[in-house]
Amino acid sequence: MHSISKLSAICLATACLVAGDLLNDKKCRTLAVDVAIVGGGAGGAYAAVRLKEDYNKSIVLIEKEKELGGHVSGYIDENGVHWEYGVSQFNDYGPARAFFERLGVTPGVPVRYPLTPEFVDFKTGRPVNTSLPPAANVTAAFQKFLEVVAPFEDYFLPGFWNFPPPDQIPADLLLPFRKFVEKYEIQAAVYNAFQVTAFGAGDLDKALTLYVLTAFGPPMIRFFLGQATLFVPASRRNSEVYEKIQARLGDKVLYSSTVTKSERSASGHTLRVEESSKGGCTIVKASKLVLGIEPTEANLKPFGLDKREKEVVDKFNYQVVHVGIVSHPSLPAGKQLVNTPEAAAGGNYLELPKPNFIPRFDHMAPNSTNFRIMVISKEGTTVKDAQQLAQSSLNAMIKAGTLEPAAKKEKLTFKVWSNHGNMHAHVSADDLRKGFIQKLNGLQGYRGTWWTGGAFSGQLQAILWAFDDILLSKMYP
Ligand SMILES: Cc1cc2nc3c(=O)[nH]c(=O)nc-3n(C[C@H](O)[C@H](O)[C@H](O)COP(=O)(O)OP(=O)(O)OC[C@H]3O[C@@H](n4cnc5c(N)ncnc54)[C@H](O)[C@@H]3O)c2cc1C
Ligand SMILES: *[C@@H]1O[C@H](CO)[C@@H](O)[C@H](O)[C@H]1NC(C)=O
Ligand SMILES: *[C@@H]1O[C@H](CO)[C@@H](O)[C@H](O)[C@H]1NC(C)=O
Ligand SMILES: *[C@@H]1O[C@H](CO)[C@@H](O)[C@H](O)[C@H]1NC(C)=O
Ligand SMILES: *[C@@H]1O[C@H](CO)[C@@H](O)[C@H](O)[C@H]1NC(C)=O
Numbered sequence: 410m411h412s413i414s415k416l417s418a419i420c421l422a423t424a425c426l427v428a429g430d431l432l433n434d435k436k437c438r439t440l441a442v443d444v445a446i447v448g449g450g451a452g453g454a455y456a457a458v459r460l461k462e463d464y465n466k467s468i469v470l471i472e473k474e475k476e477l478g479g480h481v482s483g484y485i486d487e488n489g490v491h492w493e494y495g496v497s498q499f500n501d502y503g504p505a506r507a508f509f510e511r512l513g514v515t516p517g518v519p520v521r522y523p524l525t526p527e528f529v530d531f532k533t534g535r536p537v538n539t540s541l542p543p544a545a546n547v548t549a550a551f552q553k554f555l556e557v558v559a560p561f562e563d564y565f566l567p568g569f570w571n572f573p574p575p576d577q578i579p580a581d582l583l584l585p586f587r588k589f590v591e592k593y594e595i596q597a598a599v600y601n602a603f604q605v606t607a608f609g610a611g612d613l614d615k616a617l618t619l620y621v622l623t624a625f626g627p628p629m630i631r632f633f634l635g636q637a638t639l640f641v642p643a644s645r646r647n648s649e650v651y652e653k654i655q656a657r658l659g660d661k662v663l664y665s666s667t668v669t670k671s672e673r674s675a676s677g678h679t680l681r682v683e684e685s686s687k688g689g690c691t692i693v694k695a696s697k698l699v700l701g702i703e704p705t706e707a708n709l710k711p712f713g714l715d716k717r718e719k720e721v722v723d724k725f726n727y728q729v730v731h732v733g734i735v736s737h738p739s740l741p742a743g744k745q746l747v748n749t750p751e752a753a754a755g756g757n758y759l760e761l762p763k764p765n766f767i768p769r770f771d772h773m774a775p776n777s778t779n780f781r782i783m784v785i786s787k788e789g790t791t792v793k794d795a796q797q798l799a800q801s802s803l804n805a806m807i808k809a810g811t812l813e814p815a816a817k818k819e820k821l822t823f824k825v826w827s828n829h830g831n832m833h834a835h836v837s838a839d840d841l842r843k844g845f846i847q848k849l850n851g852l853q854g855y856r857g858t859w860w861t862g863g864a865f866s867g868q869l870q871a872i873l874w875a876f877d878d879i880l881l882s883k884m885y886p
Contacts (some may be wrong), residue, residue, distance in 0.1 A: 450479020453701025
């Protein structure tokens with residue numbers, strides 16, 4: 410729809426330009442570079458810095474928003490205090506610490522506001538009688554978890570570069586996560602894994618262990634075992650990382666810009682880039698192309714995928730993630746309301762909410778009335794649907810008497826909201842057995858195009874940076 414309306418707008422403005430003319434439009438400025446990078450999130454922005462500074466390539470980075478950073482989102486509250494409600498911390502993994510140093514970002518220790526968990530079924534609104542497993546059991550379960558997956562770590566971290574051929578994929582990686590947990594009796598690790606990042610994998614009864622591990626893998630397990638750390642900028646502003654990248658890349662970034670039409674080939678690319686607010690256009694000629702955007706149909710439409718490319722990216726399924734900061738007088742200070750199905754009572758840690766769900770309401774600070782929430786949902790979930798789920802969860806807890814009703818019957822206040830869109834790209838065990846990963850890897854370099862981002866590696870900033878290091882070494886061996 411989007412590209413059709415763009416096309417007709419162009420028809421009106423300049424009499425009708427056919428596709429070829431759009432790439433040879435004299436009113437656009439022209440730019441010739443070694444590498445064009447599309448998407449300035451974790452994968453694209455890091456690749457841009459290294460291509461420019463370490464590979465001495467001329468580059469352009471095309472980013473649809475007004476700033477770089479992708480899932481990093483900051484919010485300044487009523488008291489002028491800055492909060493991160495997107496990416497919260499960086500794993501000390503791969504090149505992350507060295508990259509902070511290169512950028513001149515001083516690392517600091519994340520500060521956590523200790524919250525008391527309260528287990529509530531967000532559907533019925535009723536409290537659930539359960540408790541956290543003893544710390545010793547949690548440690549033992551994480552030890553076992555690591556012992557089982559560490560031998561395969563190289564298959565999916567950072568990225569699937571060394572993934573085994575279909576007939577040699579370890580059966581454990583293709584087990585639905587529930588089965589995997591039951592097999593190794595690591596139930597005591599499930600609560601922490603889920604609450605930190607594994608919820609992103611969606612329904613853990615069905616999600617394959619491989620994809621749980623791309624959301625919550627060895628770097629996070631090692632964190633829980635005290636063998637690895639997490640850090641943030643000492644400024645506590647994660648956007649500092651991307652601001653420093655912006656400063657280094659300067660005018661090599663085209664902001665508020667998207668590719669609307671392209672011609673790609675092994676020998677080079679022509680991209681028509683349109684700037685949304687000022688309406689300017691640039692025709693970019695690039696020898697190589699790096700795509701750092703989620704490989705959804707809508708995102709890839711302007712890139713004219715061929716059959717081989719389409720067959721790969723069309724296989725992906727996604728979760729949609731929303732994040733917001735909310736407030737309401739009924740939400741209890743100092744608490745973390747944890748969405749816990751009634752079936753989880755008595756320590757059934759594998760009984761988890763299923764999409765669409767909100768994992769928790771987390772109070773943000775003693776002097777604040779704000780709570781941070783996320784929504785993990787099926788593809789196509791809109792902001793309205795996601796906010797409605799937050800409201801109905803709160804309503805259920807008030808109705809059941811778990812939360813005090815407010816004096817006035819007001820609704821939740823949404824202070825800020827961010828739809829992170831499609832994430833956690835995954836395919837079925839069947840597709841993996843049919844060689845999906847090999848076909849995915851086969852796209853690297855095909856038609857002069859290279860791919861980065863969560864769908865090709867994993868769901869953490871530091872993993873993407875480590876993935877890019879390998880990608881670049883393959884682009885320019
Ligand atoms: C709420 C939340 C919390 C998270 N917390 C953490 C955390 O604490 N630690 C951690 O390591 N990871 C965290 N992650 C995960 C991590 O941020 C992602 O895995 C990572 O950002 C993925 O990087 P990416 O390059 O694939 O995509 P993104 O970072 O999303 O980058 C894509 C970029 O492309 C741009 N773009 C999209 N479409 C187009 C287009 N058509 N044309 C041009 N530009 C386009 C986007 O604006 C964006 O800047 C979190 C993610 C979310 C959603
Ligand atoms: C970087 O590339 C430019 C242009 O191709 C070239 O003139 C310069 O010598 C290169 N510098 C290094 C350090 O390779
Ligand atoms: C914790 O581990 C001990 C020893 O293995 C076991 O007896 C106990 O049942 C476990 N408790 C829970 C809640 O898992
Ligand atoms: C909660 O569960 C524990 C055991 O799991 C039990 O001893 C206790 O009575 C239960 N409390 C309520 C209020 O049901
Ligand atoms: C509120 O608490 C936060 C974190 O606990 C702190 O950074 C901030 O300065 C406090 N703000 C006020 C107005 O007291």
